[in-house]
Amino acid sequence: MDSLLIKGGVPLHGDVTISGAKNAVLPIMAATLLTRERCIIRRVPNLSDVTFMGQILSSLGAEVKREENTLEVRAAKVKGMGDYELIRKMRGSICILGPLLARLHKARVSLPGGCVIGSRPIDLHLKGLEALGAKITIEAGYVVAQAKRLTGTDMFLGGRSGPTVLGTANIMMAATLAEGVTIIESAACEPEVVDLAKFLTAMGAKISGAGSPTITITGVSELHGAEHEVIPDRVEAATFAIAAAATGGEVTIHGVRPEHFHAVLDKLKESGVKIVRNGPALTVSKASRLKPVDITTLPYAGFPTDVQAQMMVLMVLTQGISIITERIFESRFMHVSELARLGADIAIEGPSAIVKGGRALSGAPVMASDLRASAALVIAGMVARGSTLVKRIYHLDRGYENIDEKLRKLGARIERVEET
Numbered sequence: 491m492d493s494l495l496i497k498g499g500v501p502l503h504g505d506v507t508i509s510g511a512k513n514a515v516l517p518i519m520a521a522t523l524l525t526r527e528r529c530i531i532r533r534v535p536n537l538s539d540v541t542f543m544g545q546i547l548s549s550l551g552a553e554v555k556r557e558e559n560t561l562e563v564r565a566a567k568v569k570g571m572g573d574y575e576l577i578r579k580m581r582g583s584i585c586i587l588g589p590l591l592a593r594l595h596k597a598r599v600s601l602p603g604g605c606v607i608g609s610r611p612i613d614l615h616l617k618g619l620e621a622l623g624a625k626i627t628i629e630a631g632y633v634v635a636q637a638k639r640l641t642g643t644d645m646f647l648g649g650r651s652g653p654t655v656l657g658t659a660n661i662m663m664a665a666t667l668a669e670g671v672t673i674i675e676s677a678a679c680e681p682e683v684v685d686l687a688k689f690l691t692a693m694g695a696k697i698s699g700a701g702s703p704t705i706t707i708t709g710v711s712e713l714h715g716a717e718h719e720v721i722p723d724r725v726e727a728a729t730f731a732i733a734a735a736a737t738g739g740e741v742t743i744h745g746v747r748p749e750h751f752h753a754v755l756d757k758l759k760e761s762g763v764k765i766v767r768n769g770p771a772l773t774v775s776k777a778s779r780l781k782p783v784d785i786t787t788l789p790y791a792g793f794p795t796d797v798q799a800q801m802m803v804l805m806v807l808t809q810g811i812s813i814i815t816e817r818i819f820e821s822r823f824m825h826v827s828e829l830a831r832l833g834a835d836i837a838i839e840g841p842s843a844i845v846k847g848g849r850a851l852s853g854a855p856v857m858a859s860d861l862r863a864s865a866a867l868v869i870a871g872m873v874a875r876g877s878t879l880v881k882r883i884y885h886l887d888r889g890y891e892n893i894d895e896k897l898r899k900l901g902a903r904i905e906r907v908e909e910t
């Protein structure tokens with residue numbers, strides 16, 4: 491198992507190019523199961539989650555080929571069985587359920603289980619599929635879904651914490667091959683849902699309203715192969731922007747869609763970070779003095795939960811008190827105790843973290859608990875005095891393409907070492 495050894499205190503300077511979005515490519519890969527024809531997906535990031543999803547598609551019978559950042563999938567014949575050993579590795583794999591059910595009328599997919607950021611139920615996915623006419627049972631840890639035919643209907647897909655991103659993706663995919671019209675109310679509005687809708691449309695699906703809370707899908711009898719380029723990763727872009735500000739450097743981030751992470755840019759500006767836009771590039775630099783800002787994570791277009799941990803690091807470095815409230819996942823504060831090991835002063839009160847910022851950080855060994863927490867620890871390590879060892883960075887490799895290499899090019903003193 492690898493760790494990252496970081497020697498802090500170097501401001502990041504230079505240029506970085508953002509990779510394709512993990513959370514867009516995973517459901518898009520699942521959507522290739524909807525057709526027997528060949529699909530080509532471009533700007534596919536080299537991430538372990540993408541490798542897992544490729545293995546899942548292969549285990550279902552699809553032919554998966556990858557050449558650099560282009561992925562070719564041909565699911566000429568597929569079987570409807572998603573094995574626990576593969577599904578448990580990655581929660582995102584639950585989005586094979588909708589396509590398999592739509593194509594084969596029967597699917598047996600392992601329940602993905604929880605993860606450190608919360609219990610992560612799939613009740614809304616199942617509610618949506620049932621509304622389309624599927625009969626669902628849970629047998630020995632597997633979801634067994636059957637439907638002679640799926641029939642379009644209108645449904646409300648909102649839950650306790652608002653809409654569901656992968657739930658919306660699952661239902662949208664299943665509905666493309668249902669008979670009649672499906673209307674999803676309280677659909678997730680995330681750019682990744684829009685990107686999936688774009689790919690499905692290229693495959694011949696009839697979808698309108700993606701990106702709004704009401705998505706309408708008119709079923710078609712079959713879908714065909716398509717080509718698609720994945721959107722840039724807004725969470726990766728936000729992470730580099732925060733890293734530039736936190737280290738007090740100046741970084742130009744290329745190939746971004748700033749409109750996809752407006753809420754983050756707005757909070758950075760409110761805090762005093764300087765952001766200059768030049769087409770698809772953003773130059774981010776720190777103002778002389780930052781101000782604390784309060785943040786509440788919300789569904790899109792609100793502040794993303796996937797950037798909460800990284801933003802907390804910036805607030806740890808900012809003189810004053812800021813309150814960070816997590817409204818999407820109930821236990822997404824695993825980074826707090828690790829940041830405390832570096833010297834941060836953060837108290838948890840219910841769904842909020844109260845950050846007393848402005849204390850100097852000093853390096854220490856820390857343990858990554860999930861993907862975004864790992865990114866936060868890396869940023870903190872780049873600022874802290876001395877050396878920080880971030881352990882268990884396999885989490886990081888799930889969602890950031892070549893992060894150590896990209897950071898090294900920006901001047902960071904960071905190297906991968908084997909864990910002892």
Ligand code: EPU
Nearest residue numbers: 513582610611612613614615649651653654655656818861
């Ligand atoms: N929820 C339910 N029932 C469901 C589904 C979700 O109650 O059936 C709840 C969840 O427990 C949570 C909320 O609804 O409280 C939102 O969860 P959502 O379903 O939107 O999350 P997801 O689709 O499983 C995706 C991303 C996550 C990201 C969230 C929120 C992928 C592969 N994952 O998860 O990404 O945090 O949306 O934006 O797209 C990450 O990249 O680090 C990551 C965790």
